[in-house]
Amino acid sequence: LAKTTQPISMDSYEGQEVNITCSHNNIATNDYITWYQQFPSQGPRFIIQGYKTKVTNEVASLFIPADRKSSTLSLPRVSLSDTAVYYCLVGERRSGSARQLTFGSGTQLTVLP
């Protein structure tokens, strides 16, 4: 499984755009990149998934360079409620073995007023 590296923590202010970068140098050809969000005492929640270039949904954007060795989760105009831990995961999109991706320690994002 490809290992991921993320910053331990980040601070931001309300209304700002936040970019969280994840490194995954050993990403395999069949691997997708997935981001989850977790609030305290809750299970993680899927945010976005991508394979290359750019993916955008109503919550976030995901930027993946051509070499796919890193990815950046972009949260536009964050609010206090975006304070959470964000996990970057790499693995096969639909593994026949159902083996789950590995959750690292994630990035604690704190949005300040």
Next chain:
Amino acid sequence: SQTIHQWPATLVQPVGSPLSLECTVEGTSNPNLYWYRQAAGRGLQLLFYSVGIGQISSEVPQNLSASRPQDRQFILSSKKLLLSDSGFYLCAYRDRGHDEQFFGPGTRLTVL
């Protein structure tokens, strides 16, 4: 709609006592099921996953075990709890052919 339930929500158990945590899923058939543990301030650690009834794969050696007696029921057990078993236990499911994992509300276990 699909939902996932876990109980109990919180549990305080003495060392050496048995454990049984239950997870059930509604609104889906033949999902992949997962048990994770999260220690305070740490990431999630995959404990077990299951692709079908009676099929359990263990990711880490430990004194915990899992069972899947029914398609949408996943149980985490222990015969004798250790202090190190304390943590936040999360059950999750994923539908076949889909990418997203859905997590339950979790069980906060404290072993004293």
